[in-house]
Amino acid sequence: MTVLITGGTGVLGRAMSRAAARAGHVVRVGSRGPRPDDAPSDHEWARMDLVSGAGVPDALKGVDTVIHAASDPRRSDAVDVGGTRLLVEAARAAGAIHVVYVSIVGIDRIPVPYFRNKLAAEEIVAAGLPGAHSIVRATQFHSFVDMQLRRAARFPLVMPLPTRFQLQSAAPADAADYILRCAADGPGGRRPDFGGPEVLTLGEAAAAWKIARGVRRAILPLPVPGKVGAAFRAGASTVPDGAHGTVRWSDWLRENAS
Numbered sequence: 001m002t003v004l005i006t007g008g009t010g011v012l013g014r015a016m017s018r019a020a021a022r023a024g025h026v027v028r029v030g031s032r033g034p035r036p037d038d039a040p041s042d043h044e045w046a047r048m049d050l051v052s053g054a055g056v057p058d059a060l061k062g063v064d065t066v067i068h069a070a071s072d073p074r075r076s077d078a079v080d081v082g083g084t085r086l087l088v089e090a091a092r093a094a095g096a097i098h099v100v101y102v103s104i105v106g107i108d109r110i111p112v113p114y115f116r117n118k119l120a121a122e123e124i125v126a127a128g129l130p131g132a133h134s135i136v137r138a139t140q141f142h143s144f145v146d147m148q149l150r151r152a153a154r155f156p157l158v159m160p161l162p163t164r165f166q167l168q169s170a171a172p173a174d175a176a177d178y179i180l181r182c183a184a185d186g187p188g189g190r191r192p193d194f195g196g197p198e199v200l201t202l203g204e205a206a207a208a209w210k211i212a213r214g215v216r217r218a219i220l221p222l223p224v225p226g227k228v229g230a231a232f233r234a235g236a237s238t239v240p241d242g243a244h245g246t247v248r249w250s251d252w253l254r255e256n257a258s
Helices: 013-024 077-094 113-128 142-152 172-185 202-213 227-231 249-255
Strands: 002-006 026-031 044-047 065-068 098-104 133-137 158-161 218-221
Touching: 002 013, 002 077, 013 026, 013 077, 013 172, 026 158, 026 202, 026 227, 044 133, 065 133, 077 113, 098 172, 113 133, 113 218, 133 172, 142 249, 202 218
Parallel strands: 002 026, 002 065, 026 044, 065 098, 098 133, 158 218
Antiparallel strands: none
16 A cells, blocks of 8 residues: 655654554655655655645655645644645545545534634545545644643743643554554544543643653643633543553653653
């Protein structure tokens, strides 16, 4: 199988590339930038821009499957919605391509603009490629939680956090393995959601993070009113049923000590 991975230089994209190569697939990395010197020699490279459309038809030549992992919360109208529409149109024109769209758990229950755009992108994929698509929603990754906690730790004296938010973060490698299995199974529409092996509150995750990172400052509970806060506190971004990874938050922290 020849696999084009959009957003191939991102956290999930890199994990997807490694997983696909281990499985013996031909990997084509889709990126706006040129091929870096340290890119694996066995990976093909396709320069493509999902906003302008430059390079997209060429990137799809000879491809069996597209794992569409490209996303940009800062420009989600252009990248997630417009870019997905452009990619779907190109895939439909090319024919016989299975597009696997990587989405986010809870986008239909948590009313934030970025999530609304991800939901719109799902609808574009489903409507534009009936019988030739799969949609996989995954929870946030351990690396994303780590990044958010690092940002909170920059505040003076305390770490302000919505401690009651529930999360079920996953290791990118676990998510990549599951998405690749969905891709190999062929078009399946909406596939079971994917999440990490455990549900934690953000307060619990932060307590473990402080120990692992040697951070001493106190956590300041931050109230988040309204529907968004209520949804996160109710576990709208977790996966009670579905597929689950194996790497726990505490294990990931030990493996990624810094």
